[in-house]
Amino acid sequence: MEICISIIVQHSLIIYSMLSKINPTTTQTWEKLTAHYQQIKDKKLTEFFDEDPLRFETFSQRFKNILIDFSKNQLGKDTMELFSRLFNECKISESIEHQFTGGKINRTENRAVLHTALRNISKSPIYLEGKNVMLSINEVWKQMEVFSNKIINGEHKGYTGKPISDIINVGIGGSDLGPQMVYEALKPYHQKRIKCHYVSNIDGAHMAETLKKVNPETCLFIIASKTFTTQETMTNANSARDWFLEKGGGINDISSHFVAVSTNSEKVVEFGIDPNNMFVFWDWVGGRYSLWSSIGLSLCCGLGFSSYWKLLEGAHEMDIHFRNESFENNIPLQMAAIGIWYTNFFEAESEAILPYDQNMHRFAAYFQQGNMESNGKSVDRNSKKVDYSTGPIIWGEPGTNGQHAFYQLIHQGTHTIPCDFIGFVNSHYQMGDHHPKLMANFFAQTEALMKGKSKIEAQSELEAMGKTSNEIKEILDFKVFEGSKPSTSILGEILDEKTLGSLIACYEHKIFAQGIVWNIYSYDQWGVELGKALANELVPMVKGKATSKGKDASTIGLLNAYLELSKSR
Numbered sequence: 001m002e003i004c005i006s007i008i009v010q011h012s013l014i015i016y017s018m019l020s021k022i023n024p025t026t027t028q029t030w031e032k033l034t035a036h037y038q039q040i041k042d043k044k045l046t047e048f049f050d051e052d053p054l055r056f057e058t059f060s061q062r063f064k065n066i067l068i069d070f071s072k073n074q075l076g077k078d079t080m081e082l083f084s085r086l087f088n089e090c091k092i093s094e095s096i097e098h099q100f101t102g103g104k105i106n107r108t109e110n111r112a113v114l115h116t117a118l119r120n121i122s123k124s125p126i127y128l129e130g131k132n133v134m135l136s137i138n139e140v141w142k143q144m145e146v147f148s149n150k151i152i153n154g155e156h157k158g159y160t161g162k163p164i165s166d167i168i169n170v171g172i173g174g175s176d177l178g179p180q181m182v183y184e185a186l187k188p189y190h191q192k193r194i195k196c197h198y199v200s201n202i203d204g205a206h207m208a209e210t211l212k213k214v215n216p217e218t219c220l221f222i223i224a225s226k227t228f229t230t231q232e233t234m235t236n237a238n239s240a241r242d243w244f245l246e247k248g249g250g251i252n253d254i255s256s257h258f259v260a261v262s263t264n265s266e267k268v269v270e271f272g273i274d275p276n277n278m279f280v281f282w283d284w285v286g287g288r289y290s291l292w293s294s295i296g297l298s299l300c301c302g303l304g305f306s307s308y309w310k311l312l313e314g315a316h317e318m319d320i321h322f323r324n325e326s327f328e329n330n331i332p333l334q335m336a337a338i339g340i341w342y343t344n345f346f347e348a349e350s351e352a353i354l355p356y357d358q359n360m361h362r363f364a365a366y367f368q369q370g371n372m373e374s375n376g377k378s379v380d381r382n383s384k385k386v387d388y389s390t391g392p393i394i395w396g397e398p399g400t401n402g403q404h405a406f407y408q409l410i411h412q413g414t415h416t417i418p419c420d421f422i423g424f425v426n427s428h429y430q431m432g433d434h435h436p437k438l439m440a441n442f443f444a445q446t447e448a449l450m451k452g453k454s455k456i457e458a459q460s461e462l463e464a465m466g467k468t469s470n471e472i473k474e475i476l477d478f479k480v481f482e483g484s485k486p487s488t489s490i491l492g493e494i495l496d497e498k499t500l501g502s503l504i505a506c507y508e509h510k511i512f513a514q515g516i517v518w519n520i521y522s523y524d525q526w527g528v529e530l531g532k533a534l535a536n537e538l539v540p541m542v543k544g545k546a547t548s549k550g551k552d553a554s555t556i557g558l559l560n561a562y563l564e565l566s567k568s569r
C-alpha cells in the first residue's frame with residue numbers, strides 16, 4: 001500500500017513538472033533571432049525569390065493531397081533553422097509526447113488533454129491513470145454510429161410515428177462552433193433527408209427563428225454541453241422543451257426528441273433526459289477541442305457516420321505527422337514558427353484566415369476561438385506576467401468577399417497582417433467558370449501582396465492611361481503598393497472530409513506548439529469566467545427584482561436606463 005502511494009505521489013510530481021517553464025525570450029536562440037530579424041526585416045519578398053530560383057520548392061511542404069506554400073513569407077532557410085533550435089530549447093518534442101500520452105498538461109485545471117485520442121482510429125491503446133481510454137471511446141463511437149444510422153434510415157421515429165427530419169444542436173462555444181463549422185464546410189456530403197440547425201445565442205431570436213423552420217413531430221434536439229450548466233444552453237434547452245410540450249409533444253415523448261451530449265450525467269437526468277439518451281465525453285476534452293467527441297453527434301446524423309469517420313481519419317493522419325516529423329518537415333510546427341516570427345519580431349497583432357471556399361465560411365470564426373481562447377494569455381507557466389506578445393487576434397472571411405471589404409488595409413494599411421489563403425483545386429460545384437475565377441483571385445491576391453506596385457510601375461500605368469503629368473503627380477503616391485506583405489498558401493485537391501479533418505488538426509497543433517514556446521497554458525480559459533459570473537449576478541437586476549447597489553456608476557446608469565425604457569413599451 002505504502003509503495004503504491006509513493007508511486008502515485010512521485011507520478012503526480014512528474015505530472016506537474018511536465019511542460020518546460022522556459023521564458024522563450026531568455027533563450028540563446030531568441031537573441032539570435034532578434035539579430036537575424038534586424039538583418040532581414042527590410043528585405044523585399046521579391047529579393048528572396050530573385051536570390052533563390054528554387055524558393056517555392058524549398059519552402060513548400062506536401063501533406064497527402066495538400067500543398068502548403070510558405071515561400072511568400074519574410075524568412076530564409078536560416079530563419080527556419082533558428083526556429084528549429086528555439087523549439088528544441090523550449091522542449092517541444094517532450095511536450096508533444098506529454099500531450100499525446102495523457103500528461104496533465106492542462107495544469108490549471110489539472111487535466112490531461114487527449115482530443116487526439118478521440119480520432120485515434122487505429123484504436124491503439126492510450127492510457128490515462130492506468131486505464132485505456134480507447135475502450136470507452138470505442139463504446140461511444142458505436143453508440144453514435146447506431147444512433148445516427150437510426151436517424152438517417154428513419155427507424156428513429158418522433159411521437160407521431162414520423163421519421164426525424166431536423167436536428168437542432170443546442171450548445172455554445174466549443175459545443176457549437178466546431179460541429180457547425182464542419183457541417184457548413186461539408187455541404188456536398190449532407191444527408192438528403194436530414195437538416196441540422198445550430199442554436200447557440202441566448203438571444204431568443206436564435207431559438208425562435210429556428211423553431212419556425214421545424215415541425216415538433218419530426219425534430220430532434222441535441223443538448224450539447226460539457227458541463228450542462230451553461231446559462232445560454234440551458235435557457236435555450238428549456239425553451240425548446242417548453243415549445244415541444246406546447247406544440248403537442250408529451251412528457252413521455254421527450255425521450256424520442258431530446259438527447260444530451262455531456263460529461264455531467266446528474267444534470268442531464270435533472271433536465272429530464274433519459275440517461276440512455278446521453279452520449280458521454282470526458283473532462284480531458286477541452287470545449288474548443290470537443291468537435292472530435294460526441295459533441296460531433298449532429299455531424300454523424302447530418303453527414304452520416306462514415307463521413308464523420310473520414311473526418312477523424314484526416315485528423316489522425318495529421319496527428320501522426322505532427323507527432324513524428326522533425327521540424328524540417330513538420331507543417332504545424334513550421335506554421336507555429338512563422339506565426340511567432342511575425343507576432344514577436346515583426347510585432348504583427350493579428351492573423352487573417354482567408355478560405356477561398358464559401359462553405360468554409362465559419363472556419364476563421366472557429367479558429368478565432370481555437371486560437372484566441374487557447375493563447376490569449378498573459379501569465380506564463382511560472383505564474384509570471386509575460387513581457388512579450390502571445391496569441392494574435394484571429395479573423396477572416398471567405399475570399400472573394402473579403403477582397404471587396406477589408407483587403408484594402410492588408411494591402412495599403414499600416415499593420416502587418418500575415419494571411420493564410422486556403423483554396424482547392426477542384427470544386428464540388430461545376431458551374432460555368434466560377435471556380436477558375438475564384439482561384440485566379442486567390443493567386444492574384446497573394447501575388448499582389450508579395451510584389452506590390454512600385455512608383456515607377458504606377459507611373460507608367462498612369463501614363464499609358466493618357467494622364468497628364470499634373471494628374472499623375474496628384475495621384476501617384478496613392479497608387480503605390482509597398483508589397484512584401486506575407487502570406488501562406490494552402491492548396492488542397494478538394495474539400496472533402498479527410499482534408500478538412502487534417503486542416504483542423506493542423507491548426508490545432510500550430511496553436512499548441514505556439515503555447516509551448518510562449519510558455520503559457522493553452523488549454524484553460526479562465527478569461528471566460530468573470531463575465532459569466534457577473535451575468536448571472538445581473539439577471540435579477542435586469543429583471544428589476546434586485547437592487548443594483550454596489551455596482552459601478554456606469555453599470556447602475558445602464559440598468560436604470562434599461563428599466564426605465566422597458567416601462568415605455
Ligand code: G6Q
Nearest residue numbers: 173174175225226227230287288
Ligand atoms: C471552450 C470553452 C467554451 C465552452 C462553452 C460551452 O473551450 O470552454 O467555449 O465550450 O462555454 O460550455 P459547455 O459545453 O460546458 O456548455
